[in-house]
Every structure is written in structure tokens, then in C-alpha cells.
Amino acid sequence: MLDQVFVLLKHWLLGYSPAAIQPAVSILLTIVPILLVFPVLFALTTVLERKGLGRIQNRYGPNRVGFFGILQPLADALKSLTKEDIVPASADRAVHFLAPLVLLAVAFLPYAVLPIGRNMIAANLDAGVLFFFAIGAISELSVFMAGWSSRNKYSLLGAMRAVAQMISYEVPLLLSSIAVIMATGSLSTVEIVEKQAGFSGIFPHWYVLTPWGFAGFILFMISATAETNRSPFDLPEGESEIIAGYYIEYSGFKFALFFLGEYLGMFAISGLGITLFLGGWGAPLPFLTWIPSWIWFFAKLLGLIIGFIWVRGTLPRLRMDQLMSFAWKFMLPMALVIVVAAGAWRFLPLGLTRWLVSVAFIAVAYVLLARGVETRNKTAKRIYRFAE
């Protein structure tokens, strides 16, 4: 009952509207919660990230505004709204203005195919996962527009690096989700979640609990970090490297829109990871199914966000050539092997055999590839020179 509270609320509100405008009201009632919930989540994440990073770096995060800094997003919003909007004199005004708009439009669209709860999906497309990736591919163009229109060498360099990185990491992202699609037999996100809904004993049928699913999930998350330009893949926008990369020349509200777009992209791709590997809105243990489905989705989303923040605070940044060689020389072959392992899993009979075969495929490939990539860049032994 609590599980379906939003669906029932929507139907009740629909019942009150005249029949002529019911389709429009239905669409509005589906879209408006998405437009409200995820920006609020964005605001909470900014506070969480700054406090979390602060604690990792042995300092307090923001704690002036409100109790434990919880009202910091309000202060940030006020600041970005009242800042002067500077556009460089030689910048291309039309493209410069359109870039954050395109990014924002493209950042909100993927939420339409994420199943947030049981029966709670905005558009049950037959090719939902493909829709997600198609929209993600369009966002690369907006990054390029932002970088190029500023007529700034550094921002153009940051934009080219960002686009190259996003294109390179799209391939392992797509391949690891192909393994899931193969195991499910459908591109529809609702069907993928429903396939992971059962329990065998105490373990759920989530794909992350299979060998290829585990490796695929790790690969998916690494590619997701790279796709959204998060550390340790944030060379195109690193603060200490290229100042802000492709959005140097943006100030005030447009910068806030870029920030919003980046975080929304992060949430969307985490949502897809949850849908593909972590069982969507399903509960992890059979006796916990009384907790509503949408609470499970948001709990898993929060877990992944904390993972992103943790990785940002812990790992150093990758250099551009290290990043690219990692994508093409390690992740792409690994993703192909994961697809093979998923195929082996699907067609072998249940039992120990298929576990051993899958794990063997992935382990052998991992050892060979890791050795292969490592011996390429042999660095000399470090010599310490101290002052005498």
C-alpha cells in the first residue's frame, strides 16, 4: 500500500481533472515529480559531498549556514543567481548561451526510462536502455559547444579532452550493459528489473551477485565515473589542472546550470547501474520486502553517490594518456570477455560448472590484461635525493 502511494496519488488527482485535458495532466503529474525530486537530491548531494570530502581530508566541511551546514545549497543558489553574468567579448554568443540549456535538457531526459519503484516509470520504452545511451551521447556535443564557444584555448583543450574521454568510455559502458541485456533478453528497463526480482534462499537474483555481473558492475561504475567527468577522471575539469576546463568562461547562473547538469548525469547513470545490476527497486533480502520499492531505489542511489564521493576523495587524478590507454587497452577487452562469460553463464546448466567457467574466463582475462598494460609503462625505480 505504501509502495504504491505515488501511483494512487496520481490516479486520484487524475480523477479530479476534466476528461478533455487528462492526457496532459497525466504527463504533467509524471514529469513534475522528476523535475522536483532530482534537483533537491542534487542540493543534498552538494552538501554531502563537501562535508564528506572535508572529513576525508581531515577538516570540517561547510558548517556555518544552518545546522551542520545543511542550508549551504541555499547560500550557493543565492550566490550563483546574483553573480554577474560575464560573457567574453569574442565569444560566440548564440552557442555560448545554448550550451548550458542543451546540457540541462539532455541531463533530464534519461530519467524517463528509470524505474523508480514498482509501476513507477515515466515511459516504458521498448528500447529503454538504448534511449538512455542515445541521450548520453548527445551530451558530448553540449560539452563541446561550451568549450568551443568561449574562444579560450584552455577551455577548448578541456572540451576536446572531455569529449575524447566520454567517447572512449562509452564503449565499455555499452558492452557491460550488453552482457545484462543478453542475460535478460530485452532492452526494456522494466523487464530487466523484473527479471532480477526473485529470491533463491536468502540471495536475490540481482546480476551483481553473478561473476560476470560483479565484474560488469565494476566496469560499469568505472565507465560511469569517466562519463560524468568525476574524479579520478576529471582531468578535463580539474580545478588544479586546467582551472575549470570547458566551463571557465561561465559565471553565475550558467555555471550553476552546468554543475546541476553534471550531477544529474551522475544520478542518472547511477540509476541505470542500479537498474541493470543491483536489481532496481528490489529488496536485497526476502524478509525486507515490506519496505516500499522507491525507498530501496533511493537507498541504493544514495549508496552509489557515497561511493562516488569516497572515490573522489581517495584516488589521485589520472593523466590523459593513462586514462585513454586504460579505456582502450584494458576495459574494452575486459568488457568483451565479460560478454563471453555472461553467455557461458546463460547457457551452462545451473550449478558449480557455470560459476567456475565464468570466474575462470574473467580471472584469466583480468590477469593477462593487467600484466599486459603494466609492462607497457615500466617506470624507473624512484631515486630520492635529499638535501645534504
Place this chain on the structure above:
Amino acid sequence: MRPMSAAFLILAVVTLVGACAAMMLRGLVHCALALAVAFAGIGTLYLSLGAQFLGLAQLLVYVGAIAVLIVFVILLTRGGDSDSPPLAPAALPITGILVAMALFAVLAWAVLHSFAMHPSGQPASPVTVRQLGTDLMAGYVFPLEVIGLMLTAALIGAVIVAMKEKQGTQ
């Protein structure tokens, strides 16, 4: 969905404006961005005609890959900052435009006066991805394998052609 509806007209206008802008604008990068708009318009037209997989594949491949590739090559060949005049010198552009207009006139006449233009009895059932997959693996498996080979050949060929030569022959 009634196809001659407002949605179809708007999408068609957006696509055509994007295409005209792609061919007429001054700056190269503006042309590439207008081309991306045209591609996106065509993809959305496919979606409105019920070809869901094809429309999304068009968006993924054309807008996400080919448009980005064109932009990369524009920047690599220094098209971004030089302001070369876009149209060819005096006499040539009008010939090309006349040829294109003549072609459009012939095609439009053929379309409007053809006797095969009445729609068939049943509209095409929206084809599911599962059906596409079955068809590709059962009926069209030979073209599928050939296109795999062709894409591999194109990939290797493009890399070799665009690679910098180690010992530069000038």
C-alpha cells in the same frame, strides 16, 4: 498517431532548417552543430513514425558519433579559427543550386503524380526489438556478418589513413 499532425510538421521544419543552415552558414563549427540538429530532427521523425529502435540508433550513431567526428576533424584541420569565405567564387554556386532545385522539382512531381501513393490497408505494427533481433539473426544474418567485416575494415582503414607516418615522407 496521425502523421500529418502538428508534431510531424514541426519536426520536418526543424530538420529542414537545420539542413539548410548546415549548408549555408559561414563558420564551419556552426555548420556542424546545425547538422547535429538536422540529424536529431530526423531521429525524432523516425521515432514519431514508430521505428523506435531505428530512431534511437540514429540519435546514438549520427548525433553522438558522426557529428562529434565531423567536429573533431574540423578542429584538427584548423577550420575553427580561420574565416575563409564559404561559397565558391562567382559563377559556380548558382549552377549547383539550380541542379538541386531541378532534382527536387522532378522528385516532387514524381511523388505527387505517382499512382502507388495510397496508403495500404493496415499500418505497420510497431516492430519490437525482439522481432528485430530475431530477424537479424535468422533472415538477415549474412548482411549482419558482412557489415561486421565492413566496419572492421573501415575502422582499420581509417586508423591507417589518418595515422601520422613514422618516417615522414615530405
Place this chain on the structure above:
Amino acid sequence: MTPLTGCLLVSSLLFAVGLAGALTRRNTILVLVGIELMLNAANLNFVAFWRFGHHAGPSTGVIFGLFSIGVAAAEAAVGLALILAVYRHAKTTDLSQLTGRPQ
């Protein structure tokens, strides 16, 4: 004017625009852009006939369009690689300077 006619007119117009651009523009990259527009117009024809015309199989038009997109992608990649190689040799992408005839 049936829906099929409308779609076909749009695709013919798109084809004509692509042809005009490919014939008139001086930059090689823009010629390739025109070619891509023409390919897309043909694809639109396939989908329009699949949707409204008498169709051979239930998904023939869509499969044709899919293969056409694949071929176009490969051709764009090779064409752009060629443009890069020519630029590296002749330092220009201007067609009037690449024809070899004295202007």
C-alpha cells in the same frame, strides 16, 4: 496529400538541400556533410515506405535503415580520415586549391 506523400516530400527536399551543399561548398568537410544529409534523406524514404506503404516483411524497412546507418558511419569515418590525410599533405581543405588546376 497523404501522410506518405508528406514524408516523401520532406525527404526529397532534404536530399535536394544536401545535393546543393555538396555541389556548391568549397570545403571538403562540408561536401561530406552534404553526402551525409543525402544518405539520411534516403533512410527517411525507407522508413516512410515501411510505415505507410506495402511492405515485404514486418521489419524490412527498419532493417534496411539500420544497415544504411552502419554503412554511412563507416563511410563517414573513412572519408574524414582521408580529409585528414589530404590536409596533412596539402595544408588546406579548400577544394578549389586541391584540384590541381591553376585558378
